[in-house]
Amino acid sequence: MTLHSFLAPFALWITLFTLTSTSTSQSITDPASLVNLFIGTTNGGHVFPGATLPHGMVKVGMDTDSPENHAGYDAEPYYHATGFSQLHDSGTGGAVPLSLFKLWPFASCSSFEKCPTSIDSRKVLRKILKNGERSPDDFASPGYFSSNLSTSIRVELTATRRTALHRYTFPASSKTPRIAVDITNDGQMSSTDPIGYLDPNTSRVMGGASFAASFGPGRYRAYTCVDFKGDGYHLGKPTEYGVWLADYPVKESTNINQVYFGFVDQLGTLLTFAPNPDRNKPTSILARVGVSFISPEQACSNAESEIPDFNFEGTQASARAQWNELLGRVQVGTKGVDKEVVELFYSSLYRTHISPADYTGENPLWNSTEPYYDSLYCNWDTYRTLYPLMSLHDPVNFARIVRGMINIQKNEGWLPECRGATQQHYIQGGSNADPILGEFFVKFHDQVNALNVSATDLYNALLADAEKQPPNWNLQGRQANAWKKYNYIPQDLYDAGGASSKQVSRTLEHAFGDFAISQVAKLLGNDADSVKYAQRAGNFANVWNPTVTVPGGPGVLGMMQPRFINGTFGFTDPRHCSIHDPTMATCYLNAANRDGFYESSPIVVSISYVPQDTAKLIELQGGNEKFISRLDFVFDQNYFDSTDEPSQQIPFMYHYGNRPGLSTQRSRQVIAQYFNTSIRGLPGNDVIYFLPYVKSSGAMGSYAAFYLAGMYPLPATGQFLLSSPYFPRIAFFNPIFNKTTTIIANGFKGNPANGTGGSVFVKSVKIDGLPWKSNCYLDWDTFRNGSTVELELTDDIGVACGEAPDALPPSLSTGGF
Numbered sequence: 001m002t003l004h005s006f007l008a009p010f011a012l013w014i015t016l017f018t019l020t021s022t023s024t025s026q027s028i029t030d031p032a033s034l035v036n037l038f039i040g041t042t043n044g045g046h047v048f049p050g051a052t053l054p055h056g057m058v059k060v061g062m063d064t065d066s067p068e069n070h071a072g073y074d075a076e077p078y079y080h081a082t083g084f085s086q087l088h089d090s091g092t093g094g095a096v097p098l099s100l101f102k103l104w105p106f107a108s109c110s111s112f113e114k115c116p117t118s119i120d121s122r123k124v125l126r127k128i129l130k131n132g133e134r135s136p137d138d139f140a141s142p143g144y145f146s147s148n149l150s151t152s153i154r155v156e157l158t159a160t161r162r163t164a165l166h167r168y169t170f171p172a173s174s175k176t177p178r179i180a181v182d183i184t185n186d187g188q189m190s191s192t193d194p195i196g197y198l199d200p201n202t203s204r205v206m207g208g209a210s211f212a213a214s215f216g217p218g219r220y221r222a223y224t225c226v227d228f229k230g231d232g233y234h235l236g237k238p239t240e241y242g243v244w245l246a247d248y249p250v251k252e253s254t255n256i257n258q259v260y261f262g263f264v265d266q267l268g269t270l271l272t273f274a275p276n277p278d279r280n281k282p283t284s285i286l287a288r289v290g291v292s293f294i295s296p297e298q299a300c301s302n303a304e305s306e307i308p309d310f311n312f313e314g315t316q317a318s319a320r321a322q323w324n325e326l327l328g329r330v331q332v333g334t335k336g337v338d339k340e341v342v343e344l345f346y347s348s349l350y351r352t353h354i355s356p357a358d359y360t361g362e363n364p365l366w367n368s369t370e371p372y373y374d375s376l377y378c379n380w381d382t383y384r385t386l387y388p389l390m391s392l393h394d395p396v397n398f399a400r401i402v403r404g405m406i407n408i409q410k411n412e413g414w415l416p417e418c419r420g421a422t423q424q425h426y427i428q429g430g431s432n433a434d435p436i437l438g439e440f441f442v443k444f445h446d447q448v449n450a451l452n453v454s455a456t457d458l459y460n461a462l463l464a465d466a467e468k469q470p471p472n473w474n475l476q477g478r479q480a481n482a483w484k485k486y487n488y489i490p491q492d493l494y495d496a497g498g499a500s501s502k503q504v505s506r507t508l509e510h511a512f513g514d515f516a517i518s519q520v521a522k523l524l525g526n527d528a529d530s531v532k533y534a535q536r537a538g539n540f541a542n543v544w545n546p547t548v549t550v551p552g553g554p555g556v557l558g559m560m561q562p563r564f565i566n567g568t569f570g571f572t573d574p575r576h577c578s579i580h581d582p583t584m585a586t587c588y589l590n591a592a593n594r595d596g597f598y599e600s601s602p603i604v605v606s607i608s609y610v611p612q613d614t615a616k617l618i619e620l621q622g623g624n625e626k627f628i629s630r631l632d633f634v635f636d637q638n639y640f641d642s643t644d645e646p647s648q649q650i651p652f653m654y655h656y657g658n659r660p661g662l663s664t665q666r667s668r669q670v671i672a673q674y675f676n677t678s679i680r681g682l683p684g685n686d687v688i689y690f691l692p693y694v695k696s697s698g699a700m701g702s703y704a705a706f707y708l709a710g711m712y713p714l715p716a717t718g719q720f721l722l723s724s725p726y727f728p729r730i731a732f733f734n735p736i737f738n739k740t741t742t743i744i745a746n747g748f749k750g751n752p753a754n755g756t757g758g759s760v761f762v763k764s765v766k767i768d769g770l771p772w773k774s775n776c777y778l779d780w781d782t783f784r785n786g787s788t789v790e791l792e793l794t795d796d797i798g799v800a801c802g803e804a805p806d807a808l809p810p811s812l813s814t815g816g817f
């Protein structure tokens with residue numbers, strides 16, 4: 001997609017808009033300037049604020065000595081900087097991922113041999129801004145990061161897909177600028193089998209090691225290749241060089257073999273350079289850092305081909321242009337909208353495009369010309385909102401990710417669930433590539449050829465998940481045999497191949513996975529399969545125990561519950577794993593999980609976890625009134641957990657009870673209460689009291705972006721639940737259709753600060769000038785057509801979905817999708 005072809009439809013759109021509207025509309029040409037990269041970068045947010053391309057492999061950033069440095073960085077000024085490493089993830093839990101190959105500048109050491117190279121000895125504070133908030137002197141924008149260290153060294157970072165470019169500007173006082181390459185310190189001190197050597201003639205450093213995965217049992221090898229260049233002057237050979245081990249640099253050694261005896265896990269190289277000969281100019285040294293999962297040689301060739309000229313400004317400008325092109329596909333009107341809301345929106349959209357990361361060419365496990373995407377961390381987190389958001393404006397990357405997943409299935413037998421650093425990670429619930437492939441196919445079945453996706457391979461990959469039990473369904477695939485035999489996952493089945501846990505959650509997720517497959521089968525004209533999988537999608541009802549009540553919830557009757565092989569029910573307190581759990585249990589992977597639920601309480605999953613058939617859920621709960629009052633109970637008693645994906649849909653569930661105004665208000669209250677643009681602006685572990693555990697920041701980002709856009713998607717269907725956007729208009733340009741869809745909020749009067757009340761409720765909807773059947777959902781057709789959607793807003797929260805027979809959003813049991 002060139003900038004030109006993206007701008008063309010916008011020019012047209014602006015013309016049309018100014019013809020039909022009196023208000024002026026200007027497109028946002030530099031959305032990168034609206035992205036705040038520091039949101040959620042402390043307090044367990046684990047958000048990565050460094051430099052990367054959209055879905056780039058290299059994510060170069062500062063590492064700090066904060067306890068929760070999963071993404072390296074922490075915005076609190078009292079943490080020290082410890083290095084500038086090339087690879088990170090954003091917003092993940094597990095152990096610290098990647099954080100590999102840290103570079104470190106020394107302004108002065110008393111001598112080469114006395115340079116404190118180990119991570120604890122070298123670390124320093126950052127400079128502090130005198131802004132009253134004691135913020136560190138750090139800056140970040142898409143594709144760029146900079147910081148001023150207390151040693152008066154200025155650090156700047158930018159990136160291409162597999163290469164980082166660093167610039168270290170030393171203070172004028174620095175007579176012996178030095179840069180260390182740290183080969184072995186990942187975030188976990190897990191390295192084994194290191195290699196590392198330097199060439200004193202060229203200053204090239206090559207190295208690598210084996211490291212532990214973050215959330216799975218595997219290990220992986222990674223490699224780096226570092227070259228140096230003076231910025232605006234000839235750097236010359238290093239004046240001193242050597243490898244180091246812990247705090248001991250050994251002058252004139254060139255290979256870590258010369259010093260490594262197998263019991264130290266801190267190893268690297270140290271180079272001293274002459275300062276800029278022109279003493280009126282700063283000593284700025286560029287370090288180009290290639291990375292590869294294949295070999296050190298490939299790390300060098302990646303760097304040479306991606307940044308041949310060490311052009312920092314050019315690399316930075318190119319990264320920013322790529323971000324602007326992508327983010328600019330979504331345009332919002334800003335009149336009457338707080339700047340913070342606009343910032344929150346583009347920052348959330350930005351975080352949607354950090355992971356998965358494009359590791360094409362870097363898969364060490366098999367050779368293939370297909371794309372290879374990694375950092376699928378985890379599909380459980382991202383299938384709900386991240387991919388549906390990509391459907392709206394980024395089908396080409398989405399298609400490449402899908403091709404990568406299909407290729408993994410062809411080579412490993414099953415679709416990936418969670419994956420990082422080329423290794424399988426632990427699955428959370430079901431096999432959630434199923435709804436992702438379903439989402440792709442429902443949206444783009446007519447474009448599969450243009451997008452180079454094989455429909456046959458896609459369907460076969462889904463069938464493998466649905467029908468074939470893998471040897472270890474803790475890592476990929478499903479507990480397929482039990483699912484097929486019992487139509488639920490029994491609580492007392494000790495099935496070889498995985499932990500006997502999370503049975504209720506898995507039952508619900510396998511049902512939704514089968515729904516996604518039935519959607520694909522239907523579009524392929526395979527009616528028999530479509531019916532078969534739609535039936536299996538109804539299996540969620542098999543774990544509904546109609547007799548369960550909950551303390552403090554009069555009228556709440558019936559819950560999802562564990563069920564035994566003999567058909568009788570076990571019992572899990574509905575409050576289990578909620579913030580009102582009397583036993584304060586956890587429902588994470590590290591717990592011996594015997595209650596049947598994963599990362600959510602029975603209360604939460606019993607109201608939200610059946611997107612394919614909410615109508616049936618309402619029936620099970622005793623009808624509309626009971627359903628609405630159960631939703632109110634969930635919010636009023638604080639069972640809603642914004643930090644946890646199973647809760648994400650709950651604020652929008654009132655739509656199904658024909659009370660869309662309540663959805664609008666609840667979802668706006670969630671944004672007001674839990675999201676802002678501060679460094680603590682993501683709901684993090686302060687809300688989950690039982691275990692610091694963080695979500696893929698792309699999952700949180702895309703969820704916030706949808707709420708702000710006034711929609712909530714139903715993955716693997718054509719429907720988007722509809723509310724009102726936070727903007728007078730929002731437009732999505734979809735490059736595969738070459739069409740822009742615009743949602744206009746007529747009567748927009750701004751957003752209530754606390755999310756309560758306001759003129760924000762949707763009274764009626766017109767599409768391309770004609771009345772639309774529902775105030776509660778939009779169809780994918782609208783986005784495929786590139787329509788104009790006009791919403792009429794009111795301050796009456798009592799609005800309804802409409803009079804038409806299909807005004808309520810669809811459900812399987814009321815006729816389907």
Ligand SMILES: *[C@@H]1O[C@H](CO)[C@@H](O)[C@H](O)[C@H]1NC(C)=O
Pocket residue numbers: 005008009012738
């Ligand atoms: C995209 O649409 C615009 C007008 O909406 C048109 O000018 C342009 O040629 C189209 N581009 C392609 C590649 O079809």
Ligand SMILES: *[C@@H]1O[C@H](CO)[C@@H](O)[C@H](O)[C@H]1NC(C)=O
Pocket residue numbers: 137138139146147148154
């Ligand atoms: C660091 O110092 C430089 C030079 O004094 C200044 O221009 C820059 O704004 C400071 N901050 C950052 C984050 O680079």
Ligand SMILES: *[C@@H]1O[C@H](CO)[C@@H](O)[C@H](O)[C@H]1NC(C)=O
Pocket residue numbers: 199200201
């Ligand atoms: C560096 O250059 C010198 C002189 O040309 C040469 O003797 C030496 O072998 C070179 N060292 C390496 C590691 O290539």
Ligand SMILES: *[C@@H]1O[C@H](CO)[C@@H](O)[C@H](O)[C@H]1NC(C)=O
Pocket residue numbers: 364365366367
């Ligand atoms: C991929 O192909 C290269 C070149 O033929 C070969 O060296 C390498 O071993 C292959 N990798 C795998 C995992 O098969």
Ligand SMILES: *[C@@H]1O[C@H](CO)[C@@H](O)[C@H](O)[C@H]1NC(C)=O
Pocket residue numbers: 396450451452
């Ligand atoms: C599809 O494949 C063709 C041929 O390899 C290539 O030219 C084209 O760019 C690809 N399209 C996409 C969207 O990946």
Ligand SMILES: *[C@@H]1O[C@H](CO)[C@@H](O)[C@H](O)[C@H]1NC(C)=O
Pocket residue numbers: 492564565566567568
């Ligand atoms: C059903 O199985 C459970 C668990 O094995 C057992 O505790 C219960 O007594 C059984 N009930 C009947 C009616 O067989």
Ligand SMILES: *[C@@H]1O[C@H](CO)[C@@H](O)[C@H](O)[C@H]1NC(C)=O
Pocket residue numbers: 673674675676677678680681682683684
């Ligand atoms: C931003 O949100 C966080 C997390 O919900 C909260 O702790 C913080 O007080 C909020 N800050 C502002 C300025 O609203």
Ligand SMILES: *[C@@H]1O[C@H](CO)[C@@H](O)[C@H](O)[C@H]1NC(C)=O
Pocket residue numbers: 754755756
């Ligand atoms: C929200 O703000 C409005 C207007 O400032 C105020 O009247 C109302 O009481 C607030 N509601 C809540 C729940 O804080």
Ligand SMILES: *[C@@H]1O[C@H](CO)[C@@H](O)[C@H](O)[C@H]1NC(C)=O
Pocket residue numbers: 767768779781782785787
């Ligand atoms: C999309 O366009 C088609 C063909 O022009 C039309 O029949 C259909 O009603 C449109 N759908 C929507 C949702 O606008």
